[in-house]
Amino acid sequence: MWTRDTLTTLALAVVAILAPIGSVAQAQDKGKPSKADIIAKGEYLARAGDCIACHTAPEGKLFAGGRAMPTPFGTLYTSNITPDPDTGIGKWTADDFHKMMHTGRSPDGGLLYPAMPFGSYTKVTREDNDAIFAYLTSIPPVKQPNRPHDLRFPYNNRSLILGWRTLFFREGEFRPDANQSAEWNRGAYLVEGLGHCGMCHTPINALGGSSESEAFQGGLIPMQNWYAPSLTSNKEAGLGDWSLKDIADLLRTGISNRGTVYGPMAEVVYNSLQYLTDEDIRAMAVYLKSIGQGSPPEPPSSAVPTTESSLLLSLGKTVYDNQCASCHGAQGQGKPPHYPPLAGNQSIQMASAVNPIRMVLNGGYPPGTFGNPLPHGMPPFAQSLSDNEVAAVVTYIRAAWGNRGTPVTAAQANELRSAPLN
Known part of the structure; x- marks a missing residue:
């Protein structure tokens, strides 16, 4: 027969059993994101x-x-x-x-x-x-x-x-590389996945596709007439020789001691990257630095006839001294981070001269970001410089101060005058 004392004891036992279960459930709820x-x-x-x-x-x-x-x-x-x-x-x-x-x-x-x-x-x-x-x-x-x-x-x-x-198209969720750190894998996940950096920085063929073997090797962005430089080769903008801080600064603020972003990349920094945490930006920098090569071999020097090259350089130096030196320095040393250096700048020397031509023609601003709320811009020179002068000054900055970029022509400058601004 169940006595009152027995029932009380059972009730207390049930309470004792249920209490830990409730505590566990509450702990689980607390650990579950709202x-x-x-x-x-x-x-x-x-x-x-x-x-x-x-x-x-x-x-x-x-x-x-x-x-x-x-x-x-x-x-x-x-x-x-x-x-x-x-x-x-x-x-x-x-x-x-x-x-x-x-x-x-x-x-x-x-x-x-x-x-x-x-x-x-x-x-x-x-x-x-x-x-x-x-x-x-x-x-x-x-x-x-x-x-x-x-x-x-x-x-x-x-x-x-x-x-x-x-x-x-290759369907499949990101798989971490067990041989790399958690930070590297986080950076790879963001760069290769959500960041979809390869959409611009991988060459696009006539079918609108790209090859995994050419990932991040750079290419002209269709219809926009901006060149997304290679993130692997230091002949272009490979980041192997950059410090993690310079890479992170560029991603987070749009400026660094090594360069400044303009065009489509400025939009990416403005809309997206400036909002990421310091930890995620650093992870991306770690990954991007890892895929960059070391110091590149010297690119070929100018292939134009000596006389033509001399004329271009002479006119280009005159234009540069009058229009550019006050910000970028007489020797192209710049005033980092707001006025990027031109001497030794790989993005100035790469095979495609589209970006420097467009910057001279259209000017522009890096994005206004939390880390750089009042960016210093570059004025446009499309109205004040002729095609010959644009070609000359771009040729000059690609060849002066030890730079070894090839010359550009007035026809190239003229072709880009009508390019969309973004």
């Missing part, structure tokens, strides 16, 4: 992926899409990724979003055009994709229908993407 934490993480990762750059049109609403993306095959228009149920991703599930990021397919199985960097985003973990999705579904919905793409025949036939994917 919804607000997940959303905050997703916002950070969306910054790391620079989603705003493509999915927010100039003067448009956040992530509502509609930004024109000119390509050699026609114009693509970015999609609405706000949580609007009719025109955005409001009806998507986390599985749908992960499928899109990981496989390059929409929820209905449709093939995405590779202007969406799913070739890089496939490396992103499911946990990070879920966080990004949580963030995107937390922002205000915008009812804005997606604009149809305007692609020439036959590129408007999405079935052709199957062939492109066979040639150039």
Whole structure:
């Protein structure tokens, strides 16, 4: 028979058993990130992926899409990724979003055009994709229908993407290298995955694809007429000889003692990199330095006739002394970090002269960032210098002070006068 004392003892025993279970459950809840934490993480990762750059049109609403993306095959228009149920991703599930990021397919199985960097985003973990999705579904919905793409025949036939994917797409989440440090692997994950740095810094062929064997070797960005320098070869902008601090400063602020970012890279720093933590920026710097080569062999010297070379250099020095020396120094030493050095600057000497020509013509500013809120800019000279003068001064800075870049022509300068500014 159960007595009152027996029942009391059993009740106390049950309480004693349940109390630790409750404590464990509470401890587990405390260790589990809250919804607000997940959303905050997703916002950070969306910054790391620079989603705003493509999915927010100039003067448009956040992530509502509609930004024109000119390509050699026609114009693509970015999609609405706000949580609007009719025109955005409001009806998507986390599985749908992960499928899109990981496989390059929409929820209905449709093939995405590779202007969406799913070739890089496939490396992103499911946990990070879920966080990004949580963030995107937390922002205000915008009812804005997606604009149809305007692609020439036959590129408007999405079935052709199957062939492109066979040639150039390798699906798979990032796998850490056990022989490298956790910091190196974090940097590789950000550079190769969310950062999709290879989209610009890897040569793009006539089919709009790139080869893994040429990763980060640099190339002309289609339709933008900016050259993304090699991150591996020090003949261009390889970072093997840079200090980690100089690399990190460039990524975080847009300026460093070794150089300054302009053009499309300035947008990346402004929209994305300046918001990353010091730890993540350093991890990226560690990885980027590791893929850079050491000091390069000397590039070939000028191949133009001596007389022509002398005339170019003479005119170029005159223009430089009058227009450039006050900031960049009589000997090209610059005034780092705000006025980058030109002497010994590999980005000035690389085979493509597109970037220095564009800087002389159009000028520009590095991005205004938390670390450099009042950037020093360079004035444009397109209106004050002739094509011959532009060619001469660029030739001069590519050949003076021990630099060994090849000359440029007036025709090259003229061709870039009409290039888009970003």
